[in-house]
Amino acid sequence: MFAPQGPTVRELAVQALSSVERGYDLLAPKFDHTPFRTPEAVLTPVSRVLRRLGPFGSGLDLCCGTGAGMGVLRQVCRERVTGIDLSAGMLAEGRAGEPVPAGAPRTEWVRADARALPFGPVFDLAVSFGAFGHFLPRERPGLFAQVHSVLRPGGRFVFPIGAPPRPGSRGYWTLLAFDVAMRVRNALWRPSFVMYYRTFRLADVRAELMRTGFDVRLYALPELGRRADGSPRCRLVVATRTA
Incomplete structure (x- = not known):
């Protein structure tokens, strides 16, 4: 599961006995060598759908980590892309990562809690990859309300969600x-x-997004395979802030 450059068992144990913030600060230097980083196999089909829906002006990567999703935003946003994360260590790794290509939108890295975003309605697109297990179910309505508040009318909140295992x-x-x-x-x-990924169920999430004021649509990501009944293994949730 881990590359040779990844964390040792001892390091993982220390991280697991820390808080979420401290655990990711410790993991940050080796995070990209773990299976926790969102793989290109997921990022590529998400980019495909977003290119069809875009282009966008400014984009936000919610709980950006070391910046896997920032590359997706740079492909579809023209003005600026912003990554926010609670872990200063993860943000430092993101800033020190691959250089931003010439002509790419302005890039910002902001330390903030996703439950208290320090922005007004300035984004046209918000994405998130693999972070929702760090929020308890009772926190989701507030989290979705925060994302809603930083999107312009018509802005989209987008994230992949996998089908539950049989x-x-x-x-x-x-x-x-x-x-x-x-x-x-x-x-x-x-x-x-907090890391409870079994609690993030599509039916519940869709209902909560709609109560927050989003119009929700689902896009199949066939590149990630299909289940025995023919349904996609992974869908892209596209929640649009209504005017």
């Missing part, structure tokens, strides 16, 4: 075991480390 499958038991392990860890240890 009950009884290897993926199902793996996610269940991980979820149980995290809940036991948080019951016995402080500070807590």
Whole structure:
């Protein structure tokens, strides 16, 4: 699962016993050598859909980490792209990463909590990749309201969401075991480390986005495969802020 340059078991253990912010600060120098970084296999089909929907003026990468999603925004935004993350370490790695190509939109890296975004309605596009497990279900309405508040009317909030694994499958038991392990860890240890990916269900998320004031549409990402019943393994949620 990890490249040779990735974290050791001891380093992962220390990170897992830290807070979310501190854990990612510690992981940041080796984050891009772990399976936690969003792979190109996901970024490429998302870029394909966004190019069809765009172009956009300014874009926001919510919980940007070291900046995998920033490359997507640079492809479809003309003016500026902004990455926000709570981890100063992850932002530092993002700033020090690959140089921004000539002619690319202005790039900004901002340390902020996604639950209290320090912007007005200045973005035409917001994206997020793989971060929603760090928010408890009760926090999602506030999180979605924050994203809604920083989008211009007609702005879009976009993120991929995978289909849940079939009950009884290897993926199902793996996610269940991980979820149980995290809940036991948080019951016995402080500070807590929130990472519960089984709680981010499409039906719930879609209903919460609509209550927030988004019009929600789904786009299949066939490059990521299909399930036995023919349905896509991954969809792109495109939530548009209504005027």
